[in-house]
Structure formats: C-alpha cells, structure tokens
Amino acid sequence: MRFVDLHCDTIGCLTGIESGEAGLRANHLHVDLEKMKKGDALLQFFALYIRTTADGRGYDGRSPYEIFEEERTCYERELRENADMLAPVLCYSDLLKNQAAGKMSALLTVEDGVPLDGKVERVKEFYDKGVRLLTFTWNYENSLGYPNGSSDEKGLKPFGFQVLEEMNNLGMIADVSHLSDRGFWDVAGHSKKPFVASHSNARALCDVPRNLTDEMLRALGEKGGVAGLNFASFFLVPGSSHTKISDLLRHAKYMADKAGIDAVGLGSDFDGIRSTLEFKDYTGMPMIAEALHTVFTAAEVDKITHENALRVLQACI
Ligand SMILES: [Zn+2]
Structure with a gap:
C-alpha cells in the first residue's frame, strides 16, 4: 500500500x-x-464539503453546521459498514496499526470553516468528532478569512488566527487550499506546525488564483509542509477539460524545483472535478506513479506518493 491522497x-x-x-x-x-x-x-x-451560497447560507434551508453533521453521519456509516477494509486515522500510530491489519486508512477533513460560525469551541468539537484537517475557506468569505482571488490585504480574520492556534494545539492540520494569498502568508507566518495546500498546483504553469506562486511554494517547503497535486485539468492547463498525466508531471517537477522534493504530494480532488481523466479514476494511481518514475528517482517518487504526507501527519496529529 503506497498512495496517500490529501483530498477527495x-x-x-x-x-x-x-x-x-x-x-x-x-x-x-x-x-x-x-x-x-x-x-x-x-x-x-475524505473531505466534508460544505455547500453554501456566497453569503454563507447552506442549501435546502440547512445550516452549514447541519450539512457538516449530515456528511459526517455518512462518513461514520461508511466506516462502520466497511470496517473489514477501511479504518480511521485519529493519530499517526493508527495508520501503522491499520496497515499491519491489512486495512486501508481514512482521515476526516472539512473543506470550509463556515460551519465553525465564529465559535472557537467548535474546533475542539470537530476534533472530538474525528476531524484532523480543516481547509480555512472554500471560494467564499467566512468567519475565518477570505478566499482565493481576494485583494492583497484580505487574509485571515482574527477568528482565523484563533482557529489556527487552536488547531496547532489540538493536533489538526491547517489547509490553505482555496484561501487568499494574504491568508496563505498569515498561516505561513503564524503556524507553529507544518501546514498543507491539500489540492493546489503551480501558478507559474497555470495562472489561476487557486494555485500557488513560486514564493508560496518556497515558503511551504521551508515550513516542512506539502502541496497536493490537484488532478483538475483547469488547474493544470488554463481552460483545459481533459487531464493528462504529462501535465501532472510538469507541475510535479516544477513544484519540486521551487518547494523542494519534500514538499510535493498528491491531492487528487477526485469526485470534486469534472475533467475527463487519462487515468480514469483511483485505479489509475499506479499509472501516475509509473510516469513519475520517468522524471524522478525511485526515492523521490516514494516521497511524492506517500512519505511527504506521512511526515506532515506525524508532525501534526
Ligand atoms: Zn476544493
């Protein structure tokens, strides 16, 4: 077993x-x-994606918190029904235990801090409910901060800083994917632990605000963090609707050059992307690894496919 994927x-x-x-x-x-x-x-x-409108309201009259609970119930049910194949990771040693038992592992994440609703005690509640990574924002402003594409001065809000500190203390991974550039630098400057951009690529190769600039990649690497390679075609090649492995390789190589080989991982965004995929679905992961071997050494491929992500996990949770 060798693939660790930071986002689906x-x-x-x-x-x-x-x-x-x-x-x-x-x-x-x-x-x-x-x-x-x-x-x-x-x-x-496994991300719980909190579907809201731009003003932070949930869909179908549900609150963001209710959506969080509804999705978490689904996750818990799936863990129960598939306990023979999959087991949760609440601390690093769980991963080793699951591996020894021949099971695959699952880590619960929340994409968008909107269900925290400005209540810092909810961070601990999320932690107690098994959440081990929080993505500060999705593409809308929330009580923590501002999303990608926001102007330069809009980063984390005071509550966002409070949440970051609480996550550092409790043992949760901070995720800057979707966050504004200013927000990235706020996290880079204040996090006491390595952090991740769970599903973001290189902006120099594909100029969209969801991707990371060279300076961000460098800072992420210096902090001991990881950027997960996103498989969405439009984050690889502007305007493209088909994801090719050669484009993944180009981004991986570039990200390794800027951030360092220890800062590149996988953040597929599976089931969140509409692109057609050359490698079809999760069964194509070995195809991607095989292609990585054409531009990286075997030891470097191991870092990208799992070792870097596991290092961050060990440092954070
Ligand atoms: Zn996302």
Whole structure:
C-alpha cells in the first residue's frame, strides 16, 4: 500500500444516497474501496464539503453546521459498514496499526470553516468528532478569512488566527487550499506546525488564483509542509477539460524545483472535478506513479506518493 491522497469529495457525493443503493465500497465515482484497493491506496483524506451560497447560507434551508453533521453521519456509516477494509486515522500510530491489519486508512477533513460560525469551541468539537484537517475557506468569505482571488490585504480574520492556534494545539492540520494569498502568508507566518495546500498546483504553469506562486511554494517547503497535486485539468492547463498525466508531471517537477522534493504530494480532488481523466479514476494511481518514475528517482517518487504526507501527519496529529 503506497498512495496517500490529501483530498477527495467522495463523501459529499455519497451523502443523501441510501445505504445499499451505492456506497463507499463500490460506486460509479472516482473513489470507492474496491478501486482504492486495486490502485494500491494507503490513506485517503475524505473531505466534508460544505455547500453554501456566497453569503454563507447552506442549501435546502440547512445550516452549514447541519450539512457538516449530515456528511459526517455518512462518513461514520461508511466506516462502520466497511470496517473489514477501511479504518480511521485519529493519530499517526493508527495508520501503522491499520496497515499491519491489512486495512486501508481514512482521515476526516472539512473543506470550509463556515460551519465553525465564529465559535472557537467548535474546533475542539470537530476534533472530538474525528476531524484532523480543516481547509480555512472554500471560494467564499467566512468567519475565518477570505478566499482565493481576494485583494492583497484580505487574509485571515482574527477568528482565523484563533482557529489556527487552536488547531496547532489540538493536533489538526491547517489547509490553505482555496484561501487568499494574504491568508496563505498569515498561516505561513503564524503556524507553529507544518501546514498543507491539500489540492493546489503551480501558478507559474497555470495562472489561476487557486494555485500557488513560486514564493508560496518556497515558503511551504521551508515550513516542512506539502502541496497536493490537484488532478483538475483547469488547474493544470488554463481552460483545459481533459487531464493528462504529462501535465501532472510538469507541475510535479516544477513544484519540486521551487518547494523542494519534500514538499510535493498528491491531492487528487477526485469526485470534486469534472475533467475527463487519462487515468480514469483511483485505479489509475499506479499509472501516475509509473510516469513519475520517468522524471524522478525511485526515492523521490516514494516521497511524492506517500512519505511527504506521512511526515506532515506525524508532525501534526
Ligand atoms: Zn476544493
């Protein structure tokens, strides 16, 4: 088992679907347990994506907190029903324990701090409910800070700094993907632990605000963090709708050159992206690794596929 993927939206896709109809074990999505097994998965970060409107309201009259709970219930149910194949990671040693038992591992994350709703005690509540990574924002402003594309002075708000400190203390990974540039620098300057950009590529190769500048890549590497290579075609090549492995390689090489080989990982964004994929779904992970071997040494490929992410995990949770 060798792949660690820092981001997928599979749980959001499965939420609301009745158990037995389609679940995490086998489905039509990019990620299911059978595909993960075939693809040699070690650890998958499962995001709870909080679908809201720009003004921070949930959909269908639900609050962001209710959406969080609904998706978390789905995640918990899938863990229970698939305990023979998958087990959660709450601390680093869980991963080793699961591996020894021949099981794949799952780590719970929340994409968007909007359900915290300005209440710092909810960080501890999320932690107690198994969340080990929080993405500060999605593409809208929330009580923590401002999203990518915001003007230069809009970074973390005072509550965002408070949440960062609480996450550092509790043992949760801070994630700057989707955050504004100023917010990135706020986290880089204040985090006491390594942090991640769970699913972001190089802006110099694909100029979208969701990607990282050379300076950000450098700072992330210096802090001991990791950027997860995002498989979305439009974060690899401007305007593209098809994801090619050669473009993943170009970004991986560039990111390793700027951030260092210890700062590159995988952040597929599976089941959150609409692009057609040359490698189809999770079963294509070994194809990507094989291609990585054409530009990196075997030791470097191991760092990208799992070692770098595991190092951050060990340092943070
Ligand atoms: Zn995302």
